[in-house]
Amino acid sequence: MNKTIAVIRGDGISPEIVAETIGVLDTVAARFGHTFTYQEAPMGGNAIDRFGVPLPEESLKTCLASDSVLLGAVGGPKWDDQPPENRPERGLLKLRAAMGLYTNVRPARMFADLSAACPLRADIAAKGIDFVVVRELIGGLYFGEHRFDRLDGQERATDVCAYSEGEIRRVARVAFEMARKRRRRVTSVDKANVLATSRLWRRTVTALAEEYPDVELLHMYVDNAAMQIVRDPSQFDVIVTENLFGDILSDEASQITGSIGMIPSSSMGDGSRGLYEPIHGSAPDIAGQDKANPIGTILSAAMMLRYSFDRAAEADAVEAAVDAVLAAGVRCGDIWQEGCRLVGCREMGRLIRERI
Ligand code: NAD
Numbered sequence: 001m002n003k004t005i006a007v008i009r010g011d012g013i014s015p016e017i018v019a020e021t022i023g024v025l026d027t028v029a030a031r032f033g034h035t036f037t038y039q040e041a042p043m044g045g046n047a048i049d050r051f052g053v054p055l056p057e058e059s060l061k062t063c064l065a066s067d068s069v070l071l072g073a074v075g076g077p078k079w080d081d082q083p084p085e086n087r088p089e090r091g092l093l094k095l096r097a098a099m100g101l102y103t104n105v106r107p108a109r110m111f112a113d114l115s116a117a118c119p120l121r122a123d124i125a126a127k128g129i130d131f132v133v134v135r136e137l138i139g140g141l142y143f144g145e146h147r148f149d150r151l152d153g154q155e156r157a158t159d160v161c162a163y164s165e166g167e168i169r170r171v172a173r174v175a176f177e178m179a180r181k182r183r184r185r186v187t188s189v190d191k192a193n194v195l196a197t198s199r200l201w202r203r204t205v206t207a208l209a210e211e212y213p214d215v216e217l218l219h220m221y222v223d224n225a226a227m228q229i230v231r232d233p234s235q236f237d238v239i240v241t242e243n244l245f246g247d248i249l250s251d252e253a254s255q256i257t258g259s260i261g262m263i264p265s266s267s268m269g270d271g272s273r274g275l276y277e278p279i280h281g282s283a284p285d286i287a288g289q290d291k292a293n294p295i296g297t298i299l300s301a302a303m304m305l306r307y308s309f310d311r312a313a314e315a316d317a318v319e320a321a322v323d324a325v326l327a328a329g330v331r332c333g334d335i336w337q338e339g340c341r342l343v344g345c346r347e348m349g350r351l352i353r354e355r356i
Contacts, residue, residue, distance in 0.1 A: 012282025014072025020349025044074025135246025
Protein backbone atom coordinates (compact mmCIF):
# COMPACT_ATOMS: atom_id res chain seq x y z
CA MET A 1 0.00 0.00 0.00
CA ASN A 2 1.29 3.46 -0.96
CA LYS A 3 -0.37 6.37 0.81
CA THR A 4 0.26 10.07 1.04
CA ILE A 5 -0.43 11.56 4.46
CA ALA A 6 -0.70 15.32 4.93
CA VAL A 7 0.89 16.23 8.25
CA ILE A 8 -0.18 19.26 10.27
CA ARG A 9 2.44 19.64 12.99
CA GLY A 10 0.45 22.39 14.71
CA ASP A 11 1.31 24.33 17.87
CA GLY A 12 2.31 23.73 21.49
CA ILE A 13 2.92 20.02 22.21
CA SER A 14 1.63 19.10 18.77
CA PRO A 15 5.01 18.81 16.93
CA GLU A 16 6.24 16.46 19.68
CA ILE A 17 3.27 14.08 19.60
CA VAL A 18 3.03 14.15 15.80
CA ALA A 19 6.73 13.21 15.51
CA GLU A 20 6.18 10.13 17.72
CA THR A 21 3.10 9.20 15.70
CA ILE A 22 4.98 9.40 12.41
CA GLY A 23 7.56 7.10 14.00
CA VAL A 24 4.77 4.62 14.77
CA LEU A 25 3.40 4.83 11.21
CA ASP A 26 6.92 4.23 9.86
CA THR A 27 7.22 1.15 12.06
CA VAL A 28 3.88 -0.11 10.75
CA ALA A 29 5.03 0.57 7.18
CA ALA A 30 8.28 -1.38 7.71
CA ARG A 31 6.59 -4.29 9.45
CA PHE A 32 3.69 -4.65 6.98
CA GLY A 33 5.48 -3.62 3.78
CA HIS A 34 3.70 -0.29 3.10
CA THR A 35 5.01 3.11 2.01
CA PHE A 36 3.76 6.29 3.64
CA THR A 37 4.79 9.61 2.12
CA TYR A 38 4.36 12.63 4.37
CA GLN A 39 3.51 16.09 3.04
CA GLU A 40 3.84 19.01 5.43
CA ALA A 41 0.79 21.29 5.70
CA PRO A 42 1.41 24.22 8.07
CA MET A 43 -1.73 25.29 9.96
CA GLY A 44 -2.57 27.18 13.15
CA GLY A 45 -0.55 29.73 15.09
CA ASN A 46 2.74 28.78 13.43
CA ALA A 47 1.12 29.41 10.03
CA ILE A 48 -0.11 32.82 11.22
CA ASP A 49 3.49 33.64 12.20
CA ARG A 50 4.94 32.50 8.88
CA PHE A 51 2.18 33.25 6.36
CA GLY A 52 -0.19 35.65 8.14
CA VAL A 53 -3.16 33.24 7.97
CA PRO A 54 -4.08 30.11 9.97
CA LEU A 55 -4.70 27.94 6.89
CA PRO A 56 -2.58 28.91 3.84
CA GLU A 57 -4.05 27.90 0.45
CA GLU A 58 -1.02 25.64 -0.18
CA SER A 59 -1.75 23.69 3.02
CA LEU A 60 -5.38 23.26 2.08
CA LYS A 61 -4.36 21.98 -1.36
CA THR A 62 -1.91 19.53 0.22
CA CYS A 63 -4.65 18.17 2.49
CA LEU A 64 -7.17 17.88 -0.35
CA ALA A 65 -4.60 16.01 -2.50
CA SER A 66 -3.66 13.56 0.29
CA ASP A 67 -5.10 10.15 1.19
CA SER A 68 -5.56 11.33 4.77
CA VAL A 69 -4.54 14.04 7.19
CA LEU A 70 -2.76 13.68 10.54
CA LEU A 71 -3.09 16.59 12.94
CA GLY A 72 -1.92 17.29 16.48
CA ALA A 73 -3.64 20.46 17.69
CA VAL A 74 -3.48 24.17 17.00
CA GLY A 75 -3.69 27.37 19.03
CA GLY A 76 -2.18 28.90 22.12
CA PRO A 77 -2.12 32.13 24.15
CA LYS A 78 0.27 33.78 21.70
CA TRP A 79 -2.53 34.00 19.11
CA ASP A 80 -5.48 34.73 21.46
CA ASP A 81 -5.53 38.40 20.39
CA GLN A 82 -5.94 37.61 16.68
CA PRO A 83 -9.22 38.86 15.19
CA PRO A 84 -11.89 36.10 15.23
CA GLU A 85 -11.55 35.40 11.48
CA ASN A 86 -7.79 34.85 11.80
CA ARG A 87 -7.61 32.70 14.93
CA PRO A 88 -5.89 29.29 14.72
CA GLU A 89 -9.22 27.41 15.24
CA ARG A 90 -10.62 29.16 12.16
CA GLY A 91 -8.03 27.25 10.13
CA LEU A 92 -9.38 24.00 11.52
CA LEU A 93 -13.04 24.88 10.89
CA LYS A 94 -12.18 25.93 7.33
CA LEU A 95 -10.26 22.70 6.73
CA ARG A 96 -13.12 20.53 8.06
CA ALA A 97 -15.60 22.35 5.83
CA ALA A 98 -13.36 22.27 2.72
CA MET A 99 -12.75 18.53 3.17
CA GLY A 100 -16.52 17.97 3.68
CA LEU A 101 -15.89 16.20 7.00
CA TYR A 102 -19.40 16.02 8.36
CA THR A 103 -18.84 13.20 10.87
CA ASN A 104 -16.60 13.22 13.91
CA VAL A 105 -16.14 9.95 15.75
CA ARG A 106 -14.69 9.80 19.24
CA PRO A 107 -14.45 6.56 21.13
CA ALA A 108 -14.91 6.68 24.90
CA ARG A 109 -13.30 3.48 26.12
CA MET A 110 -11.83 2.86 29.53
CA PHE A 111 -8.45 1.13 29.38
CA ALA A 112 -8.41 -1.74 31.88
CA ASP A 113 -5.00 -0.64 33.16
CA LEU A 114 -6.18 2.93 33.71
CA SER A 115 -9.37 2.24 35.63
CA ALA A 116 -7.86 4.05 38.64
CA ALA A 117 -7.90 7.27 36.58
CA CYS A 118 -11.70 7.02 36.09
CA PRO A 119 -13.31 9.71 38.24
CA LEU A 120 -16.61 7.81 38.55
CA ARG A 121 -17.62 5.68 41.55
CA ALA A 122 -15.97 2.25 41.46
CA ASP A 123 -19.28 0.38 41.12
CA ILE A 124 -20.20 2.51 38.07
CA ALA A 125 -16.75 2.14 36.48
CA ALA A 126 -16.82 -1.61 37.10
CA LYS A 127 -19.70 -1.94 34.61
CA GLY A 128 -17.28 -0.77 31.90
CA ILE A 129 -17.16 2.20 29.54
CA ASP A 130 -17.07 1.48 25.82
CA PHE A 131 -19.09 3.74 23.55
CA VAL A 132 -18.54 6.12 20.66
CA VAL A 133 -19.86 9.62 20.13
CA VAL A 134 -20.74 10.36 16.51
CA ARG A 135 -20.96 14.15 16.20
CA GLU A 136 -22.19 16.17 13.23
CA LEU A 137 -19.25 18.43 12.43
CA ILE A 138 -19.99 21.05 9.79
CA GLY A 139 -23.54 22.22 10.49
CA GLY A 140 -25.60 23.74 13.28
CA LEU A 141 -24.66 26.66 15.47
CA TYR A 142 -20.93 26.66 14.71
CA PHE A 143 -21.56 27.17 11.03
CA GLY A 144 -24.61 29.43 11.20
CA GLU A 145 -24.56 33.19 10.95
CA HIS A 146 -22.91 34.99 13.90
CA ARG A 147 -24.06 38.58 14.28
CA PHE A 148 -23.79 41.53 16.64
CA ASP A 149 -26.30 44.39 16.49
CA ARG A 150 -28.13 46.73 18.83
CA LEU A 151 -31.62 46.46 20.23
CA ASP A 152 -33.30 48.95 22.59
CA GLY A 153 -29.99 50.73 23.16
CA GLN A 154 -28.13 47.55 24.15
CA GLU A 155 -25.68 45.33 22.33
CA ARG A 156 -27.23 42.07 21.16
CA ALA A 157 -25.67 38.90 19.69
CA THR A 158 -27.29 36.25 17.50
CA ASP A 159 -26.04 32.80 16.43
CA VAL A 160 -28.13 30.87 13.91
CA CYS A 161 -28.61 27.08 14.17
CA ALA A 162 -29.91 25.36 11.04
CA TYR A 163 -30.00 21.73 9.90
CA SER A 164 -31.39 20.17 6.74
CA GLU A 165 -32.79 16.65 6.54
CA GLY A 166 -29.86 15.58 4.35
CA GLU A 167 -27.28 16.87 6.83
CA ILE A 168 -28.96 14.88 9.59
CA ARG A 169 -29.48 11.71 7.57
CA ARG A 170 -25.88 11.34 6.39
CA VAL A 171 -24.40 11.52 9.88
CA ALA A 172 -27.14 9.32 11.36
CA ARG A 173 -26.35 6.71 8.72
CA VAL A 174 -22.73 6.61 9.90
CA ALA A 175 -24.01 5.97 13.44
CA PHE A 176 -26.33 3.13 12.39
CA GLU A 177 -23.59 1.49 10.29
CA MET A 178 -21.17 1.76 13.19
CA ALA A 179 -23.69 0.28 15.61
CA ARG A 180 -24.01 -2.73 13.31
CA LYS A 181 -20.32 -3.45 13.90
CA ARG A 182 -20.73 -2.98 17.65
CA ARG A 183 -23.60 -3.72 20.06
CA ARG A 184 -26.42 -2.54 17.78
CA ARG A 185 -27.76 0.32 19.86
CA VAL A 186 -27.99 3.97 18.77
CA THR A 187 -28.90 6.73 21.23
CA SER A 188 -29.88 9.87 19.34
CA VAL A 189 -29.43 12.99 21.48
CA ASP A 190 -31.42 16.18 20.88
CA LYS A 191 -33.49 18.86 22.59
CA ALA A 192 -36.71 18.14 20.72
CA ASN A 193 -38.87 19.51 23.55
CA VAL A 194 -37.56 23.01 22.74
CA LEU A 195 -35.71 23.31 19.42
CA ALA A 196 -37.06 23.08 15.87
CA THR A 197 -33.75 21.71 14.59
CA SER A 198 -34.01 18.96 17.21
CA ARG A 199 -37.56 18.06 16.17
CA LEU A 200 -36.38 17.67 12.58
CA TRP A 201 -33.38 15.70 13.88
CA ARG A 202 -35.62 13.27 15.76
CA ARG A 203 -38.05 12.80 12.85
CA THR A 204 -35.24 12.21 10.38
CA VAL A 205 -33.33 9.74 12.57
CA THR A 206 -36.56 7.86 13.35
CA ALA A 207 -37.37 7.54 9.64
CA LEU A 208 -33.87 6.31 8.83
CA ALA A 209 -34.06 3.70 11.59
CA GLU A 210 -36.59 1.78 9.43
CA GLU A 211 -33.64 0.81 7.22
CA TYR A 212 -31.89 -0.65 10.29
CA PRO A 213 -34.42 -2.96 11.99
CA ASP A 214 -31.53 -4.87 13.59
CA VAL A 215 -30.36 -1.74 15.46
CA GLU A 216 -32.18 -0.48 18.55
CA LEU A 217 -32.84 3.28 18.47
CA LEU A 218 -33.40 5.37 21.59
CA HIS A 219 -33.94 9.12 21.84
CA MET A 220 -32.62 11.16 24.73
CA TYR A 221 -32.70 14.86 25.59
CA VAL A 222 -29.24 16.37 25.82
CA ASP A 223 -29.58 17.42 29.46
CA ASN A 224 -30.53 13.86 30.42
CA ALA A 225 -27.71 12.45 28.26
CA ALA A 226 -25.19 14.63 30.13
CA MET A 227 -26.45 13.07 33.38
CA GLN A 228 -26.63 9.49 32.10
CA ILE A 229 -23.01 9.59 30.88
CA VAL A 230 -21.84 9.97 34.47
CA ARG A 231 -24.66 7.95 36.09
CA ASP A 232 -24.43 4.80 33.95
CA PRO A 233 -22.17 5.05 30.88
CA SER A 234 -22.45 1.31 30.30
CA GLN A 235 -25.91 1.87 28.75
CA PHE A 236 -24.38 3.55 25.68
CA ASP A 237 -23.06 1.94 22.52
CA VAL A 238 -23.27 4.64 19.79
CA ILE A 239 -24.42 8.19 20.59
CA VAL A 240 -25.30 10.37 17.59
CA THR A 241 -25.88 14.07 17.97
CA GLU A 242 -25.55 17.51 16.42
CA ASN A 243 -22.46 19.72 16.46
CA LEU A 244 -22.80 21.74 19.69
CA PHE A 245 -24.23 18.91 21.83
CA GLY A 246 -21.57 16.55 20.43
CA ASP A 247 -18.77 18.96 21.27
CA ILE A 248 -19.81 19.08 24.91
CA LEU A 249 -20.86 15.45 25.41
CA SER A 250 -17.73 14.05 23.76
CA ASP A 251 -15.52 16.06 26.13
CA GLU A 252 -17.56 14.79 29.06
CA ALA A 253 -17.29 11.23 27.72
CA SER A 254 -13.52 11.49 27.37
CA GLN A 255 -13.10 12.80 30.88
CA ILE A 256 -14.82 9.84 32.52
CA THR A 257 -12.37 7.43 30.88
CA GLY A 258 -9.32 9.06 32.45
CA SER A 259 -6.97 11.45 30.72
CA ILE A 260 -7.73 13.67 27.79
CA GLY A 261 -4.27 12.73 26.44
CA MET A 262 -5.45 9.20 25.58
CA ILE A 263 -8.43 9.82 23.29
CA PRO A 264 -8.23 9.73 19.48
CA SER A 265 -10.75 10.98 16.94
CA SER A 266 -11.54 10.71 13.28
CA SER A 267 -13.43 13.11 11.05
CA MET A 268 -14.76 11.81 7.77
CA GLY A 269 -16.97 12.76 4.87
CA ASP A 270 -18.21 10.72 1.91
CA GLY A 271 -14.91 9.27 0.67
CA SER A 272 -12.20 7.36 2.49
CA ARG A 273 -10.05 10.40 3.24
CA GLY A 274 -10.25 11.57 6.84
CA LEU A 275 -8.72 13.94 9.35
CA TYR A 276 -7.27 12.21 12.39
CA GLU A 277 -6.40 14.07 15.57
CA PRO A 278 -6.38 13.62 19.34
CA ILE A 279 -9.23 15.34 21.14
CA HIS A 280 -6.99 17.49 23.35
CA GLY A 281 -5.61 20.92 22.54
CA SER A 282 -2.06 22.15 22.15
CA ALA A 283 -1.34 22.08 25.93
CA PRO A 284 0.93 25.17 25.91
CA ASP A 285 1.60 24.65 29.64
CA ILE A 286 3.78 21.59 28.93
CA ALA A 287 4.97 22.35 25.37
CA GLY A 288 8.63 21.70 24.55
CA GLN A 289 9.27 19.78 27.81
CA ASP A 290 8.95 16.20 26.54
CA LYS A 291 5.98 15.74 28.93
CA ALA A 292 3.10 15.28 26.48
CA ASN A 293 1.29 11.99 26.18
CA PRO A 294 1.41 10.97 22.49
CA ILE A 295 -1.10 8.09 22.84
CA GLY A 296 -4.19 10.06 21.70
CA THR A 297 -2.42 10.95 18.47
CA ILE A 298 -0.95 7.47 18.01
CA LEU A 299 -4.42 5.93 18.44
CA SER A 300 -5.73 8.50 15.93
CA ALA A 301 -3.23 7.07 13.45
CA ALA A 302 -4.60 3.61 14.26
CA MET A 303 -8.07 4.92 13.35
CA MET A 304 -6.61 6.22 10.08
CA LEU A 305 -5.24 2.77 9.29
CA ARG A 306 -8.61 1.17 10.11
CA TYR A 307 -11.09 3.60 8.56
CA SER A 308 -9.27 5.41 5.73
CA PHE A 309 -6.88 2.66 4.64
CA ASP A 310 -9.04 -0.33 5.59
CA ARG A 311 -6.13 -2.04 7.36
CA ALA A 312 -7.59 -3.65 10.49
CA ALA A 313 -4.53 -5.82 11.26
CA GLU A 314 -2.22 -2.80 11.24
CA ALA A 315 -4.64 -0.81 13.44
CA ASP A 316 -4.93 -3.77 15.83
CA ALA A 317 -1.12 -3.95 16.04
CA VAL A 318 -0.88 -0.29 17.08
CA GLU A 319 -3.70 -0.59 19.62
CA ALA A 320 -2.22 -3.79 21.06
CA ALA A 321 1.18 -2.08 21.40
CA VAL A 322 -0.45 0.74 23.39
CA ASP A 323 -2.27 -1.77 25.61
CA ALA A 324 0.99 -3.68 26.15
CA VAL A 325 2.90 -0.55 27.19
CA LEU A 326 0.16 0.37 29.66
CA ALA A 327 0.04 -3.19 31.00
CA ALA A 328 3.82 -2.96 31.57
CA GLY A 329 3.17 -0.02 33.93
CA VAL A 330 4.63 2.70 31.67
CA ARG A 331 2.92 6.10 32.06
CA CYS A 332 3.25 9.70 30.93
CA GLY A 333 2.67 12.35 33.59
CA ASP A 334 -1.05 12.85 32.84
CA ILE A 335 -1.86 9.18 33.56
CA TRP A 336 0.83 8.45 36.13
CA GLN A 337 -0.11 6.27 39.10
CA GLU A 338 1.86 5.19 42.19
CA GLY A 339 4.21 2.32 41.36
CA CYS A 340 4.32 3.03 37.62
CA ARG A 341 7.31 4.08 35.52
CA LEU A 342 7.12 7.75 34.49
CA VAL A 343 8.28 8.44 30.93
CA GLY A 344 8.28 11.42 28.56
CA CYS A 345 6.74 11.74 25.12
CA ARG A 346 9.76 10.39 23.23
CA GLU A 347 10.24 7.35 25.43
CA MET A 348 6.52 6.52 25.30
CA GLY A 349 6.70 6.65 21.49
CA ARG A 350 9.81 4.47 21.44
CA LEU A 351 8.29 1.84 23.75
CA ILE A 352 5.11 1.64 21.65
CA ARG A 353 7.15 1.27 18.43
CA GLU A 354 9.19 -1.47 20.06
CA ARG A 355 6.00 -3.50 20.65
CA ILE A 356 4.61 -3.26 17.10
P1 NAD B 1 -5.71 21.41 26.26
O1 NAD B 1 -6.36 20.14 25.88
O2 NAD B 1 -4.61 21.88 25.39
O3 NAD B 1 -5.09 21.26 27.75
C1 NAD B 1 -5.91 20.99 28.89
C2 NAD B 1 -5.04 20.32 29.97
O4 NAD B 1 -4.75 18.97 29.56
C3 NAD B 1 -3.69 21.00 30.16
O5 NAD B 1 -3.33 20.94 31.52
C4 NAD B 1 -2.73 20.16 29.34
O6 NAD B 1 -1.39 20.15 29.82
C5 NAD B 1 -3.35 18.76 29.46
N1 NAD B 1 -3.11 17.94 28.26
C6 NAD B 1 -3.71 18.08 27.06
N2 NAD B 1 -3.21 17.19 26.19
C7 NAD B 1 -2.27 16.49 26.86
C8 NAD B 1 -1.40 15.45 26.48
N3 NAD B 1 -1.38 14.91 25.25
N4 NAD B 1 -0.55 14.97 27.41
C9 NAD B 1 -0.54 15.45 28.66
N5 NAD B 1 -1.35 16.45 29.07
C10 NAD B 1 -2.20 16.97 28.18
O7 NAD B 1 -6.85 22.50 26.39
P2 NAD B 1 -6.74 24.09 26.62
O8 NAD B 1 -5.67 24.38 27.62
O9 NAD B 1 -8.13 24.51 26.88
O10 NAD B 1 -6.31 24.69 25.22
C11 NAD B 1 -4.99 25.04 24.86
C12 NAD B 1 -4.98 25.53 23.43
O11 NAD B 1 -5.35 24.47 22.54
C13 NAD B 1 -5.97 26.67 23.17
O12 NAD B 1 -5.35 27.62 22.34
C14 NAD B 1 -7.12 26.00 22.45
O13 NAD B 1 -7.81 26.88 21.60
C15 NAD B 1 -6.40 24.93 21.67
N6 NAD B 1 -7.25 23.76 21.32
C16 NAD B 1 -7.05 23.25 20.08
C17 NAD B 1 -7.79 22.13 19.69
C18 NAD B 1 -7.55 21.56 18.31
O14 NAD B 1 -6.60 21.94 17.66
N7 NAD B 1 -8.37 20.64 17.86
C19 NAD B 1 -8.70 21.54 20.58
C20 NAD B 1 -8.85 22.09 21.85
C21 NAD B 1 -8.11 23.20 22.22
